[in-house]
Amino acid sequence: MQTGKELIPHLFRTEYSKITAVLAKLFGFEHIEVAEDIASDTFLLAAETWGIKGLPENPVAWLYAVAKNRAKDQLKHRSIFTQKVIGEVKQNSAGLYEMDIDLSNENIVDSQLQMMFAICNPVIPPEAQIGLSLRILCGFGIEEIADAFLSNKETINKRLFRAKEKLRKDHVKIEFPAQSEIDKRLENVLTTLYLLFNEGYYSLSQNVTLRKDLCLEAMRLNFMLVENKSTNKPAVNALLSLMCFHASRFEARTDPKGEIVLYEDQDTSLWDNELITQGEFYLNKAAAGNEVSKYHLEAAIAYWHTKKTDTTEKWENILQLYNKLLQIEYSPMAALNRTYALAKADGKQIAINEAEKLKLVTNHLYYSLLGHLYTDIDNEKAVSHLKMALKRAKSKTDKETIGKSINKLLMQL
């Protein structure tokens, strides 16, 4: 049976964004902090109350009831009376603020989609659109957003602050944009979902490396886009395909103790063949038309990883896909991972040469790769790179993994 302590983080993931989305729509962008505060306060109260009084019979309903009441209080105490609100209040015969705050499923689905596209408004820069979406829609902390952008907390804080100011100043409305706008905004919406999935796939800052609920949320929202006629584009299907392929291994990626099981040790009987088939389905859908997006290529690479072989053919294919990916859109992390594929296809020495050019000095995975590449070629260098990786690593899990690698090498020196 789940205790309040375990349930709350899970509910936070699933319900926080929904509650915030509906409230943000209600209060408008100028008062988005109100929506965020109410959502946060609701969870705070849950944490306090459930610990003492025990779990309510229906925790989700409890959360929504509290959020509703707080929203009503806010409407009463603040002078947030737009014509719309006054009009609706007048319509009510009782004359009380019987504003029906609709948290039903229909409204939520609608509001979350609206929210995604509304936040991805070109008046603010793309990084701000995505950052704000991750914060408000996905409940990301500032550190998680920083990790997503390979950046730092100060930069992200500034970015989000400026974005909110701009949206407030320009009185940006939360509404589903016109068809012509949807296509323009879709790219950044997809990046948001991509980064949501990415954080769940491997969290750099949290002590739980695999956060399945984030991945599931990303897949759910991506699926909504696929089901919606105006957003059912090739790239959207390709992204969903990518997610399906990676998600197929989730059961095998953790052992009964909750520890990470690495690819070569994973029990393939725990790999979800249905999800792999779904991934193939969406990838085929994505192949319609002439567009090849980065998601097509990443999905194709992910497809190769659903085959647990270690052949040169596999790694040659992956290498070529990475090369093509980097041609379309160069990114440091793609280049880093391409270098691993290069080592597999063409040997470590050539990969070392290319890796050192990358100079991703703030990233622990960069140093981890160098440590791996130098292992058994120059173990002293390998150790020094791994020590740098240890300095840059953030989560306890990552530090332990690197620590073990260093230990092993030190014993061989």
Next chain:
Amino acid sequence: MGSIAAQNKLANRGNRLDFEGATVRPGNVVTDGPYAEIKEIMLGYTLVKTDSLEDAIELAKGCPVLNMGGNVEVRSIVEINM
């Protein structure tokens, strides 16, 4: 993959590309991504295969440094100075 290969979209072109000095296009959003090679595959290869401290001590005993009169301390993970 059959239909995709047939459409020649993701075919192996056989050309190697050197990304020396490649830079991010201005306006391009730089992000992390769910790339499996390092996050899911590589991190395994450098893990120590021994599970117990006893095994690790045995390994350490085979270390050449000891033969030259040096000292190898086997510490459990928690004692590593981070």
